[in-house]
Amino acid sequence: MTSKRLSTEFVQEFTRVQRPLYLYILAQIGSVTEAEEVLQEANVDIVAKCDQFEPGTNFLAWARQIATFEILQWRQGKARDKLRFSDEFVSAVAHEAAEHSETSESERNALEHCLKKLRPNDRKLIQSRYQPGSSGKDLAEQLGRPANSVYQSLGRIRRMLLECIQRQLALRSDPT
């Protein structure tokens, strides 16, 4: 029975790439929960193939390759789902998503900063929306507001965050 020994370095890298890997998968899958499932499948593969990783090389890039294969498999399994993204679309965004995942640490810091800058009510709303197990629809029911109006508010807050993050990133890359 073969047993695998995972080095401390491997475990640390594995932990570190979870989030960028998830975001990379999400851009090509579209659904937050399905992306989570694909991530799990990819994790199983990554651990199984730990021998193949060459220390010193880019771990995230290596993990992305494995994830790409899992995405492919997932998409094949969903070939009849009409709401699935098309092949053309996925190949168009994959490259961009890969590049983007390399900058996820600074993006995350920017998001933390921008969340603090939101108006308290907006912050409450967006955080309630992303509470585990919640959705925009649940939130609307909870607040007793029409779903569409809640969707609009959420969209507005996301736009503010997007713009704020972009400004933050530009500021940081250009310290002058």
Next chain:
Amino acid sequence: MTTDQRNHLLSLLDAVFEETATIDQIAQLEQLVIGNSEARSLYVRASSLHGMLYWDAAGAPGEQFREESDTAAPAIQKSGEAGKLTSWRRLAAGLAIAGSVVALLLGFLMQPQPTVQPDNSPVVVDNNEAVVEPVVDRVDIPGLSMPGIRSHAPQETPVVADILPVPDIQPPQALLVDVINKQLAQEWKANEVVANSRASDAEWVRRIYLDLAGRIPTVSEAEAFLSDRSSEKDSVLVRRLLSSHESAANLANVWTNLLVGRVTRTPINRPALEGYLTNQFVANRPWSETVTDLITAEGNGDDNGAANFLLAHLNNEAVPATAITARVLLGQQVQCSQCHRHPVVSEWDQDHFWTFNACFQQTRIVETTVIDQETGERTRIRELTDEPGTKGSFYETLEGVVKVAYPGYDGQEISLEPETNRRAALAELLLGDEESDVARAFVNRTWAQFFGYGFTSSVDDMGPHSPVSHPKLLDELSKRFVSSDYNVQELVEAICLSEAYRLSSNVSETTEDDPEHGSLPLFSRVYVKPMSPEQMFQSLVVSSGASPSQIHSSIEMKSLREEWLSQFFRPDETEENSESCTFDGSLRQALSLMNGDLVQSVTSAESGILLDELASSNDSDVTKIRKICLATLSRYPSDRELASLRQVLRSYVRQRTERNIPARLAVNEGLRDMYWAYLNSSEFGLVQ
């Protein structure tokens, strides 16, 4: 990209994120993104924001964000206090901290060797190097039980076939349990196999609770049994469990799954069927009565629970009803003979299938819509009725000729008079004789439920073509089952109190008894089974300290169970009313368990009664560790296991107190992680 295009794209993305997007909207989104690099960049950034908010909300590693979420208002939560990712990240964090409890225990417990054997459980405690040994080579092996248990220590007190009591003169009606003991012992002797040693009390008590009640014993139930010195304690426990509502509910659950599956595409009242079966098993009604009820049921599924079986399967010219009745109730695979002659059993030809099918050809489902006078609510009611008539079943032969088959079973015909109730006539044909396929199928299936293997390689596929491992025993048990008026509890009790069922599941090195690799089983040991999803769910709940009575009485618990189960099953897109199961005990599954809400909620101090008790108790750490082990694995830790756990706990606490975390809190966190690791061990998921 123009401002309009940008706004349009963002509003399309809102629809995608809120999961309201139509096919048309997705097509528009794709068109924008594919043709324009700016749009592509915006899409990736927006998707990333959405993902980050989702990922972080489930328990961010960033400390600042956690402070914020204290002020974050209306908590809209489904179950547990955090979602899937919290526990995932806990795993990741646990893996990252060198020498942490989680990493170590995972390595320790996920090894193939159960930790009971002190001599082959290498434990590496090294604060500088976390050694994790996940069982990667097990990923694709369904039913991880098979290879995982092949390395146990040799047994100490083998029960040799010769010393088993083999009375020469049997009383006119030997006890059923003696019949089993005698016949198995004869086979052991004939095959020169030595029976395994007896199971320890801990191994057996866990097995009997899982097999009868569908869950592990609670801490107090396990303690009571382990400290009981009475020689009658096995039979006392078996009889107590057999007469409990829980056992009936468990058996009803097993049979509901067999009869209609876990997920059904047709609208039926599944709980009503399960309730009907529970009542039958509680009252120990004859199995023949239950089978008759299922085959001849009339009316709607709300008033008559038994009707749901056929309500689920009359679609597609009653082909599923025919095939599933044959498979589940008669243990025969006849579905292929719809179109083909059976390759071995020449009498199972197309006519065999379609005459059986014709028994269901008078039966119709009538749908009516009822409007509630007060609320105006519309409900659809589906009722099973029979229309007297002479209709046969039409089918096309292999030569392309259309033929008609008239009702019957196994060469016996049913009257074609329009007034004959064919289903009632069928039930009589199936159950009228001393030798009944219904009885053989039930005995074989029930045996397999307890021993892990039946007398045939597949319990669904009995018949002249499948060899029977113990033909005399199967015949005898089936005859006795019929003559006892299909007494279910009598049969189950005899199986549970048999010597074979009391044997250890450890694999000895010399045994030739190896059905995992295709040979016929000899039952010289109990074969390890993976837990069913229901057993897993119920055991998780019980291990957290919740009262077992809640499992079947609390509506909330029931819906939690349905929700948890639904992630593992989906109906197949065929007309055979089958379903796919992804619950296989693999590493993949292990990850999904670790990440799941359920494990998350039982391992949180708020909802876990066990952890709550441990946190407020003044017991020593050793006592607490022993209790955790008992609550999850129904046994006490071995000395060596205990020593390493204590060492791990100490270094865990030291690391935390160095960071100014109060020692008491650190101990409780350590215990919580230990509990979590035990739940995720491969030993937890097995019925040994």
